[in-house]
Amino acid sequence: MPDIVLIGGGHAHLFVLEAFANAPLTGARLTLITREAFAPYSGMLPGRVSGQYAIDSGEVDLKRMAERAGARFIHASATAIDRAARHVVIEGDAPVPYDLLSLDIGIVPDVASIPGAAENALIVKPISTFRRKLDGLLADLGDGRVRDLVVVGGGPAGFELAHALRRRADRMPVSPGGIRVTLAAGRRLLGGVPERGRRLARRSLAEAGVDLVEGTRAVRIDPDAVILDDGRSLGAQAAIVTTRAAAPEMLGRSGLAVDGSGFLKVRPTLQAEDDDRLFAAGDCVTLLGQERPKAGVFAVRQGPVLAENLRRAAQGRALRPYRAQRHYLMLLADSRGKAIALRNGLAIRSRLAFWLKDRIDRGFVDRFDDGS
Ligand SMILES: Cc1cc2nc3c(=O)[nH]c(=O)nc-3n(C[C@H](O)[C@H](O)[C@H](O)COP(=O)(O)OP(=O)(O)OC[C@H]3O[C@@H](n4cnc5c(N)ncnc54)[C@H](O)[C@@H]3O)c2cc1C
Structure with missing residues (x-):
């Protein structure tokens, strides 16, 4: 057997x-x-x-x-x-x-690559423990303990999380001035994505009120700031790290x-x-x-x-080869009810793409978890 x-x-x-x-x-x-x-x-x-x-x-x-x-x-x-x-x-x-x-x-998270990340930042991976960490962050946002939130990492996860936190922060009864959300995107926002896709992404961040910092990398995370390699320091009572994992x-x-x-x-x-x-x-x-x-x-x-x-x-039978597709649809949701759809070098931003992403994602989970 x-x-x-x-x-x-x-x-x-x-x-x-x-x-x-x-x-x-x-x-x-x-x-x-x-x-x-x-x-x-x-x-x-x-x-x-x-x-x-x-x-x-x-x-x-x-x-x-x-x-x-x-x-x-x-x-x-x-x-x-x-x-x-x-x-x-x-x-x-x-x-x-x-x-x-x-x-x-x-x-696993590559926390060693940014000194201070392990102690001072909320690390997205593994996602399974993110829920617990998120609960704490939301409580801090609600209590007004966090006024400056920095998402470190300009890949798809960082882009979507910065939007998601912006939307969540907008609903917090915090005043005056509200909560500032900054995306520290490293050298380039969404590297690997065609320039038109990046333009759409920058525009969507600006519309949502997410500050974007590009062209510089985070080199250290302190308890109250993210330090960049050009010497700047971004105030951050909370930082979320979504950079490369190991x-x-x-x-x-x-x-x-x-x-x-x-x-x-x-x-x-x-x-x-x-x-x-x-x-x-x-x-x-x-x-x-x-x-x-x-x-x-x-x-x-x-x-x-x-x-x-x-x-x-x-069963001792011959195996099938897997062939990885070269082109695939990437859907990046923003906080304004739109998503950027990217495929074969094309990029569009629309409500339809947001609807499609929601449908695909919920369909995936429902397939394996019918709640019964
Ligand atoms: C915020 C965010 C948004 C993302 N959105 C998208 C998206 O829209 N589209 C997309 O294509 N990708 C997305 N990604 C990337 C995606 O998360 C990963 O590519 C995907 O989860 C990888 O799946 P996996 O099957 O390799 O393993 P995972 O989903 O990472 O699962 C691995 C599992 O193995 C368990 N495990 C690990 N080590 C052990 C061990 N030693 N013993 C027992 N169990 C163990 C872990 O606990 C975990 O449950 C996103 C990532 C993030 C962070």
């Missing part, structure tokens, strides 16, 4: 659990090891911050999904993989043996084949470069020959292929 063990409740593993619930694999034992009982869907996080969605929405109940898939549910953190013994080491419990192992464990240490520590940044190298079959029993998907991997940015859309597209390949591997 093959033992199939999944580590992490990331986006791709939701598809694996769904596939095994829909078509159980006779004779196989499935296990999910997850640090979190609920998988937060990243696309809806800014909307939870802004108040567009209820604060406790946009999460998938992993225990219930595991039950439906007939999987053992182990609520624990995996700390290492012992490939010689073929088991997973988990915190505070006996090792979990495997025949096939799949990792969908996301990324690979989970467990990968390198377990002696797996990782790239220069510590991400697991996988082949198109989503198997590790040097291990046919080890599969992985999502942000924690580098797909050899098809490198792409870290985005949930890839974890989502890899999910069905991962599910199918785990099944085929358990």
Whole structure:
């Protein structure tokens, strides 16, 4: 009886659990090891911050999904993989043996890159703990303890969170002068996005009343300020860091084949470069020959292929290759009920795009979590 063990409740593993619930694999034992009982869907996080969605929405109940898939549910953190013994080491419990192992464990915050970030800033990743941190921030905003809020990081998450916080702050009964929200976007807002998309993004920030600081990077975060590399200091009783994240240490520590940044190298079959029993998907991997940015859309597209390949591997059948799409639709929601849609170098900003993003995001969560 093959033992199939999944580590992490990331986006791709939701598809694996769904596939095994829909078509159980006779004779196989499935296990999910997850640090979190609920998988937060990243696309809806800014909307939870802004108040567009209820604060406790946009999460998938992993225990219930595991039950439906007939999987053992182990609520624990995996700390290492012992490939010689073929088991997973988990915190505070006996090792979990495997025949096939799949990792969908996301990324961890790279707090070391900005001194003071760990002590003084609210770090977005892991998203699962962001809810707790957010509660504290909202209380501080409501009490008037935070008058200057700085979001550090000019990628899609930083852009959306700055808007979301602006919208939330606008509803706070704070006066006079209100709460200032600044986006410290690093060298360039939305680097990698075509210039027209960036222009639309700058305009939407200006319309919303978010101050944008570009062309300079945050080098330190103090308890009451974000310090920039041009010597400026942005007053900040609260700072939120959404800059680049790093690979989970467990990968390198377990002696797996990782790239220069510590991400697991996988082949198109989503198997590790040097291990046919080890599969992985999502942000924690580098797909050899098809490198792409870290985005949930890839974890989502890899999910069905991962599910199918785990099944085929358990049955000793040939595996399917995954092909990463070159172009994909990126939707960036703002606080004015519009979103910027980006694809194939084109960019538009409209209410329709906002509606579409809401529909896609809610559809994703409803697919896996029907609330029953
Ligand atoms: C604010 C924000 C908005 C975003 N919006 C979008 C968007 O609109 N579109 C988009 O494409 N991308 C978006 N992203 C990026 C997106 O969050 C990631 O690309 C996506 O979550 C990656 O999914 P994943 O499956 O790799 O893992 P994750 O969703 O990160 O899940 C990994 C899971 O594994 C668990 N885990 C980790 N280590 C262990 C361990 N050792 N043992 C057990 N469990 C473990 C974690 O607790 C976590 O639950 C956004 C990111 C942020 C921060």
